Amino acid sequence: MARTTPEKTLGVFIHLDGDFVPAGLLTLYKQQAELLTSRFSYGLRYLDRPNAAPVDPVSLAIHGQDVPERGSEIFPVEGLTLFGGIRDAAPDGWGRRVIESRLHAPLNSLPESVYLMEAGSERAGALDIRPSIQSPAKVGHGANIQSLEYLLQAAERIEAGLPVPTNLEDFFDAGSSMGGMRPKATVHDANGDLWLAKFPATTDTLMDVPLIEATTMRLAGEAGLNVPTVRTEEIGHKTVMLIRRFDRFLQEGVMHRRHMVSALTLLGCHESESPHRSYGDIANRIRRYGITEWIVADQEELFGRMVFNIFVTNDDDHLRNHAFLWDGHDHGWRLSPLYDVMPRPMLARERxxxxxxxxxxxxxxxxxxLSAYARFGLTRVRADEIVDQVWRIVRQWRTYFEGYDVPDVEIEKIASAFQHIDDLR
Ligand SMILES: Nc1ncnc2c1ncn2[C@@H]1O[C@H](COP(=O)(O)OP(=O)(O)OP(=O)(O)O)[C@@H](O)[C@H]1O
Ligand SMILES: [Mg+2]
Incomplete structure (x- = not known):
């Protein structure tokens, strides 16, 4: 590989059944400042574990077909610079800003290895990336749900590019943990359960985004979709949305982490390819990587989500806004609960x-x-039933929004996002 230098070799760990174990070594290659490619090799002791999970379902499979030779050094499929599974454990737009703020670094100036290592102890999914395979886990003290007010202040300062004062520094660990562009942090409640707190952005001048997102998620739950518990908190005059983290669960006092990858990863593609992929492509991947007894349910759920997104004009439904969770018992991937659904009001009829x-x-x-029903393994009759089930609830959206105390002015602002079924045939 001409003029490429290995930048760094890092240790990749995965949390399995309550503990972190070393999974393998990741080497990053760069040319000048740019990450060019990366290479991964599983530890042989890791591969011998009965509960070993694939770090990446496509490039780094360890069960079924496409399993690379034991001990081999593997590069990501499709010329990707990073393995999708690892990319999903890295910070995205928002998390990068938080890390840069802590390290006093300019925008996007840090090497990828730093972003990978600095995503904090509560990063998404079950992976952890450390300086070496001997490195201990960083112990984060996490942020308490009681401190939402301070976290919100810290988030506002980061958005504005201002330094974060020492009394708000708890935010650094909590704020860098999850992907996405909008301001957010991970908090724990009095029981130790983890929530993702989504804050208003300083650019949200038009509407109360967290309140509308939370209420839309509840509406989706009423329509029969698989939705995590959602709450809202009023902090001053601002709403914060709290959504239960589905990649964590407490069992007998032990916090378990669930390995999670985005649909971008399951499709093995680059971010820029997302607008050229379809729900049908995700359904294909469910059949390929899913668990036999759940494939029908997951395809139906995915079709239901597509229909819901049409009714509410959620057009930010990119491949990172769909995810899959590893099921270590059945050795396959299941569609995660729903997240990041936000109606977009607009005048255009054609959407x-x-x-x-x-x-x-x-x-x-x-x-x-409906033209695509067969790609989801559905009969036309079943596809019609799912449309009816979603429409029966979404048609009453105003009543639901009023029931959740969304003020009339907010309801009016969002109204044009909701479409009538007669206009969609
Ligand atoms: N309830 C949850 N449990 C676990 N992980 C979650 C949950 N909700 C979101 N995530 C993860 O956090 C990431 C960011 O969340 P989300 O998509 O809601 O943020 P966003 O900033 O609005 O995203 P975008 O940039 O797509 O607008 C998601 O891509 C997903 O990986
Ligand atoms: Mg998102």
Missing amino acids: NLHLGVGAQGRLATIDNA
């Missing part, structure tokens, strides 16, 4: 989702969704 829907591409209509 598109981010991902492809059916025969008419990304066009956000029920006819287009």
